[in-house]
């Protein structure tokens with residue numbers, strides 16, 4: 001059975017939602033970042049990078065949300081969780097997830113979760129970078145109403161992670177980010193998302 005290593009509320013939420021949406025049987029194993037469980041020898045043997053998520057499959061471990069989402073969508077094509085079978089649209093799906101992983105996640109992570117926390121001008125600068133990257137999604141990348149247009153895909157659950165962080169930090173202004181706010185509300189209404197939020201002990205943002 002698939003086994004997902006996740007940390008509550010962290011970016012692994014995207015992979016957790018993806019598994020739940022897919023209907024595949026899986027086990028979710030909680031890794032407490034606060035207790036350093038991601039740096040234990042046992043976890044480093046699973047993911048030497050010492051981060052979550054990691055997905056154990058019968059063929060080996062997959063890391064990186066973007067890769068895990070593609071794997072889940074392709075192994076359950078009947079669920080229509082990504083445009084599998086259409087190379088151009090699949091490339092657009094991967095490009096969006098790549099943008100989240102390489103541009104948005106590091107920017108929001110720096111602004112909100114740097115240790116020690118950023119203060120003053122350093123925080124303001126980091127927040128500005130994060131907002132600029134969210135703005136690109138608001139203005140261009142989000143096809144609407146879902147990331148890929150009319151149909152929900154696993155990219156939506158991934159985007160939700162960063163929308164939740166931004167809203168919790170009062171960065172998701174309802175006028176400036178009207179489309180992202182609508183997208184977040186719509187995504188959190190999904191039954192699979194609500195089951196995962198409950199399983200991770202999280203509230204709707």
Ligand SMILES: N[C@@H](CCC(=O)N[C@@H](CS)C(=O)NCC(=O)O)C(=O)O
Pocket residue numbers: 007010011012033038050051052053063064065066101105
């Ligand atoms: N691009 C990676 C990012 C993984 C990542 O940085 N995970 C964070 C949680 S959001 C983590 O485990 N951080 C622990 C640490 O860096 O010590 C992915 O999407 O899987």
